[in-house]
Amino acid sequence: MKDDARLSEEETMLRSIEAMLPRFEKNRAQLIPILQAIQEEHQYLSREAMRLVADYLEISPSEVLGVATFYNQFRFHPPGRHQIKVCLGTACHVAGGDIILENFERKLGIREGETTPDREYSVERVACVGCCALAPVAVVDDKVIGHMQPSKIEGLFLQFDLQREQEKAREAGEEADAQAGS
Amino acid sequence: MHKLDPEKRLALLAEEARKRQAQASREDVPTLRIVMSTCGLAAGAAETRAAFEEALERRGLEARIVAVGCLGHCYAEPLVVIHHPASGFPPLCYYNIDPGKARMLVDSFLLDGDPALEYVLGAMVPNDLLPAVTDFPRFSMEQRVVMEHCGAIDPHSLDDYLALGGYGALATALGRSPGWVLDEVARSGLRGRGGAGFPTGRKWRLAAEAPADSKVVICNADEGDPGAYMDRTIMESNPHQLLEGMALCAYAVGAEEAIVYVRAEYPLAVRTIQRAIDDARKAGLLGERILGSDFSLHIRVFQGSGAFVCGEETALIQSIEGRRGMPQHRPPYPVEAGLWGRPTVVNNVKTLSTVPAILTRGAHWFRSIGTEKSPGTAIFSVVGNVTHAGLVEIPMGTTLRTLIFDVCGGIPKKKAFKAVQIGGPSGGCLSGDFLDTSIDFDSLTEAGAMMGSGGMVVMDEDSCMVDVARYFLDFTQNESCGKCTFCRIGTRHLLLILDRITKGEGREEDLELLDTLSRDIRDGSLCGLGKTAPNPVLTSLRYFRDEYEAHVREKRCPALKCRALTAFYIDLDKCARGCDACVGCCPVEAIFTTRGRKKAIDQELCVKCGECVTACPPEYDAVVRVSPAHLAPIIERPQPSEGRG
Ligand SMILES: Cc1cc2nc3c(=O)[nH]c(=O)nc-3n(C[C@H](O)[C@H](O)[C@H](O)COP(=O)(O)O)c2cc1C
Ligand code: SF4
Ligand code: SF4
Numbered sequence A: 001m002k003d004d005a006r007l008s009e010e011e012t013m014l015r016s017i018e019a020m021l022p023r024f025e026k027n028r029a030q031l032i033p034i035l036q037a038i039q040e041e042h043q044y045l046s047r048e049a050m051r052l053v054a055d056y057l058e059i060s061p062s063e064v065l066g067v068a069t070f071y072n073q074f075r076f077h078p079p080g081r082h083q084i085k086v087c088l089g090t091a092c093h094v095a096g097g098d099i100i101l102e103n104f105e106r107k108l109g110i111r112e113g114e115t116t117p118d119r120e121y122s123v124e125r126v127a128c129v130g131c132c133a134l135a136p137v138a139v140v141d142d143k144v145i146g147h148m149q150p151s152k153i154e155g156l157f158l159q160f161d162l163q164r165e166q167e168k169a170r171e172a173g174e175e176a177d178a179q180a181g182s
Numbered sequence B: 001m002h003k004l005d006p007e008k009r010l011a012l013l014a015e016e017a018r019k020r021q022a023q024a025s026r027e028d029v030p031t032l033r034i035v036m037s038t039c040g041l042a043a044g045a046a047e048t049r050a051a052f053e054e055a056l057e058r059r060g061l062e063a064r065i066v067a068v069g070c071l072g073h074c075y076a077e078p079l080v081v082i083h084h085p086a087s088g089f090p091p092l093c094y095y096n097i098d099p100g101k102a103r104m105l106v107d108s109f110l111l112d113g114d115p116a117l118e119y120v121l122g123a124m125v126p127n128d129l130l131p132a133v134t135d136f137p138r139f140s141m142e143q144r145v146v147m148e149h150c151g152a153i154d155p156h157s158l159d160d161y162l163a164l165g166g167y168g169a170l171a172t173a174l175g176r177s178p179g180w181v182l183d184e185v186a187r188s189g190l191r192g193r194g195g196a197g198f199p200t201g202r203k204w205r206l207a208a209e210a211p212a213d214s215k216v217v218i219c220n221a222d223e224g225d226p227g228a229y230m231d232r233t234i235m236e237s238n239p240h241q242l243l244e245g246m247a248l249c250a251y252a253v254g255a256e257e258a259i260v261y262v263r264a265e266y267p268l269a270v271r272t273i274q275r276a277i278d279d280a281r282k283a284g285l286l287g288e289r290i291l292g293s294d295f296s297l298h299i300r301v302f303q304g305s306g307a308f309v310c311g312e313e314t315a316l317i318q319s320i321e322g323r324r325g326m327p328q329h330r331p332p333y334p335v336e337a338g339l340w341g342r343p344t345v346v347n348n349v350k351t352l353s354t355v356p357a358i359l360t361r362g363a364h365w366f367r368s369i370g371t372e373k374s375p376g377t378a379i380f381s382v383v384g385n386v387t388h389a390g391l392v393e394i395p396m397g398t399t400l401r402t403l404i405f406d407v408c409g410g411i412p413k414k415k416a417f418k419a420v421q422i423g424g425p426s427g428g429c430l431s432g433d434f435l436d437t438s439i440d441f442d443s444l445t446e447a448g449a450m451m452g453s454g455g456m457v458v459m460d461e462d463s464c465m466v467d468v469a470r471y472f473l474d475f476t477q478n479e480s481c482g483k484c485t486f487c488r489i490g491t492r493h494l495l496l497i498l499d500r501i502t503k504g505e506g507r508e509e510d511l512e513l514l515d516t517l518s519r520d521i522r523d524g525s526l527c528g529l530g531k532t533a534p535n536p537v538l539t540s541l542r543y544f545r546d547e548y549e550a551h552v553r554e555k556r557c558p559a560l561k562c563r564a565l566t567a568f569y570i571d572l573d574k575c576a577r578g579c580d581a582c583v584g585c586c587p588v589e590a591i592f593t594t595r596g597r598k599k600a601i602d603q604e605l606c607v608k609c610g611e612c613v614t615a616c617p618p619e620y621d622a623v624v625r626v627s628p629a630h631l632a633p634i635i636e637r638p639q640p641s642e643g644r645g
């Protein structure tokens, strides 16, 4: 049942990638921009997605994989719903960025580069996001947070938990409304 | 057909821009300039802006809010400059403005005319009422050539740039000849700001003379040094100046295509540059027949994908061609055969952004700044253990001491200066003995560091030099493209040795080994990454050898940084009975209550995060960190059966 859901998810993604490819010239120089566009839209590059790109550009799938794995930007597994990036650039390292990363890892029970089994969170390390004066820095869902502290991490997760509960309550409320309306 | 020359066309554009500006700004309406570059946003500028808007709305006040780029004063973010003409005050610069202060300022200053001076950094211009920021060392010792308008203008407004005379150098050049641009740039003595300091005029001349129908200009905005962000800031704060520099370069060498290669981690810079390109094209300042001349130029943005080695020019070109970013043998140099085999100029953001000023004010003026061999200014991001962290632009030839202690306010928390790391993974760590070194290409290289891209990390007594060297090796080892054996295997081996030293497993012969291995890597690598990767090791080994020796011989980390060599314990004489501050903060529940009802740390569980040091109230200050680790007394946890008694 769950596998089926995943399958159709992948199916939908591939179809949308197929639809988007013709926007790009059939030219090898478009390889990286195409991969970037796919990741921007779908958060990661699946094997099948890369095969589509290879077919489209008429190059071998191993070429595509070779280029994609060379660059740190590309991800090959779906990330969590909330993406956490901990900066380990020089300034952040000196300010104890590794301790921040460890705290996230411990809290979520995963290592850097992994996603929690429920696909809620993923943790990555990055090298300098350009706010060194605010070190240590973490980027949570595209929001840069400066002067990171373990206590801020606690607050962050509390906020996420709260959000989730509110969403649940809202959904439940909507269902109730729908039932009341019928 | 009636044809205007480029300068007259530009004059018309500038006049329209000024007219539009005059219409937008009314004397009776205050203007709020909020710094909203990446750094400001990280410090909460968006929330501050929302608070201003909401408070203005609530009070029914009118004000113009302008999002500006970076002033370089990261330590004081969020920064807001308020100009309230009716109050009689000059434009005032406010620092650390959170939403609460924003709401307060609307009421006190905009409504009641009281400027709340306690939150003012200074006035933006000299005046009789209060000190101006221009009198502070941070401002007066800087000399802004490239960053002159950063933070003052709206980066999304072409009008702002035009009104200040923007694109004037391009218009003048178009009215003269490519040769004029080449001569001026050569005469100015400008050297590349991307690291190596190659004379820009010479590079351009080579490209101009290369026989080819089509040529390319690439702006290197990959900024891979993991502690530097000058290029990002310039793109986010004054993108048109960079575009003008690129256009001048393209005109000089005869290129009709240009690419800005921007690092993937800089989404705001990408958006800002893209918008600037679109606006300039619409105004006829880019695209076909620029300002009515015969010169056409198409600029596009290419996003890098996060590989440090792609900052190297040949690897960068490989990556634009859709390949793995592996450096190539030079010659041929890019100026002979670069992108798609065409002559290609690759220049750094700062290099290109300097050019408009050189052409506007003249090569002679430029040479009057800086030193004989390194004319002009240097831009650094000064971060780490320094009071006023941020971006600074200083004349070349300024000493490290002046930069760190006078311009940036020295080391905070009364700690002692230990080292400054310049040039990132390719650079070196300099000790206090080098504080009087002049900042220019040659002096820094001589000292064993490197100008590099402009990243500068200041370190106080609590930084461990072995750990810093290990950090950089970890970085370069990860980023080596793998083409050269020495770089690939050698850096891994260096890292292994440094790893074991920081873990207290170092051997006597390791220091010798680090030295020889470093030299082998330097000689056996193709590109700058491998050639310079050992620099952080070599310099720290040379200037901080005693620290290495302490790690190896005594298993002691003098800075108390390396976790395997240190331990935390609680001084029972200082611990206050019953204060539980440390217990709750420990992420691994390593703190327990002793038989005497004081607190102690279970050394088996402790992960050495240091949280308890911060948590312990300063009046007790009971948590102690020691090295070597065995100095921490072992205290047995009471058995549960002993209970609370
Ligand atoms: C490993 C490596 C990384 C580099 N990274 C950058 C960079 O991030 N930005 C940059 O402008 N130059 C970088 N360079 C230097 C470029 O190869 C090139 O020299 C420079 O862009 C030329 O511009 P300039 O003459 O304006 O300095 C790097 C070089 C090496 C070897
Ligand atoms: S020195 Fe290192 S990064 Fe440079 S080409 Fe050789 S292996 Fe690649
Ligand atoms: S250093 Fe960290 S892990 Fe160790 S006792 Fe203190 S808070 Fe706990």
Ligand code: FES
Pocket (backbone or CB within 6 Å): A087, A088, A089, A090, A091, A092, A093, A127, A128, A129, A130, A131, A132, A133, A135, A136, A137, B226, B227, B228
């Ligand atoms: S080192 Fe972390 S933001 Fe620069």
Ligand code: FES
Pocket (backbone or CB within 6 Å): A133, B037, B039, B040, B069, B070, B071, B072, B073, B074, B075, B077, B233, B390, B391
């Ligand atoms: S204030 Fe602009 S980069 Fe920090």
